[in-house]
Amino acid sequence: MARKTGSSGEKTAQAVRKAAINLIAQHGYAAVSMRQIAREVGVQAGALYLYTPDKQTLLFDIMSVHMEELLAAAERAFLPGDAPLSDRLEAFVRFHISHHIGRQAEVFISYMELRNLEPENFNAVEALRRRYEDMLGKILSDGARAGVFATGDLRVSTMAMIAMLTGVSTWFSETGRLTPAAIEDHYVELAFRMVGAPPPALSQAAE
Amino acid sequence: MARKTGSSGEKTAQAVRKAAINLIAQHGYAAVSMRQIAREVGVQAGALYLYTPDKQTLLFDIMSVHMEELLAAAERAFLPGDAPLSDRLEAFVRFHISHHIGRQAEVFISYMELRNLEPENFNAVEALRRRYEDMLGKILSDGARAGVFATGDLRVSTMAMIAMLTGVSTWFSETGRLTPAAIEDHYVELAFRMVGAPPPALSQAAE
DNA sequence: GTCTATAAGGGGATAGAC
DNA sequence: GTCTATCCCCTTATAGAC
Secondary structure (H helix, E strand, C coil), X not given: CCCCCCCXXXXXXXXXXXXXXXXXXXXXXXXXXXXXXXXXXCCCHHHHHHCCCCHHHHHHHHHHHHHHHHHHHHHHXXXXXXXXXXXXXXXXXXHHHHHHHCCHXXXXXXXXXXXXXXXXXXXXXXXXXXXXXXXXXXXXXXXXXXXCCCCCCHHHHHHHHHHHHHCHHHHCCCCCCCCHHHHHHHHHHHHHHHCCCCCCCCCCCCC | CCCCCCCCCHHHHHHHHHHHHHHHHHHCCCCCCHHXXXXXXXXXXXXXXXXXCCHXXXXXXXXXXHHHHHHHHHHHXXXXXXXXXXXXXXXXXXXXXXXXXXXXXXXXXXXXXXXXXXXXXXXXXXXXXXXXXXXXXXXXXXXXXXXXXXXXXXXXXXXXXXXXXXXXXXXXXXXXXXXXXXXXXXXXXXXXXXCCCCCCCCCCCCC
């Protein structure tokens, strides 16, 4: 990713990406001009085209890199299918919260700017998102089949849990009242109760 | 709201509002031009300024009217503080889901376009949103104090539940597999389990 | 690798005719 | 109540100097 049009400085390429992420998260893709990004980086507007063929590709790269990092990190954090279901759910929740807490700008962009992707790019990003959702879907469906989780409609429960968890990025603040660890614990508790299972920190007894 | 600059046709005013809502929800405030809105309405761009003093006010009106309608409808749907807590939570969840299902465009705008509001307008909309969140917060804190709901950290639980419920607007489709009534039921179940209370459809026994 | 200059077009908003 | 015409500014992207 981070497609170069020439053999330019890697440092500047990263600065462009970072500036674009911050500005787009703050003001929105359509509202941010290439001149603004250039000013933030400390170069002239024309120089940006050494690092991206156009503005649309810059957005697509931000979103697809974010989704690919999310998937790769999720796959590393995931427990195999033969691990206890409560461990698998807990690992997913803790991973999702901690990953999202440190990436508020990217998360925001990946939700908000889908509509500004050209159709081909949109489909690519959506496919990655669906793959991620399915990782939780698999845990919940395995749990429902095993009688450990009560999911009702699986798709609704999956979407509800993802929405609940991702919501952390709308209010989390580094300087806030709660530590990331405390927030993780809390969401683990909520997620377990949501599927009618005893939160791991409280007890191992059946409901 | 829907501030007029003159005494113009109410029908056109509504058409402008509706076109703006649909276009902004689809493409984003910054990406939609006044000319596009005018084309959708079937007038020339200049004529729009009979119905709004400027583009920013058009956005603010859409968002503040949406939030005020939400609050007014919520207050009508709400049960008094002396009603059973489970009834109050169920009423909130059913109201929230049904209200949001029919207003996907407005809901989307009210989340996405906050950053495009000028500071004064932003503060006004945020105050309305906070008032709405506090309505759920009150139900949960009353329930926690009565020992009926397990909320852990009240603010986290409130934000998590709002995020879970509002998420319905990202995937609901009129032509989808599930009816609004079935979706409502499902979210009621999830919400009750989330706070460790027995879903009303299943039983009235304490946990 | 970055700059300046510029092409080509779209933006919000207003004036004044009808 | 709406239209046409227009002002002035900003946009993305490219060309060519350094």
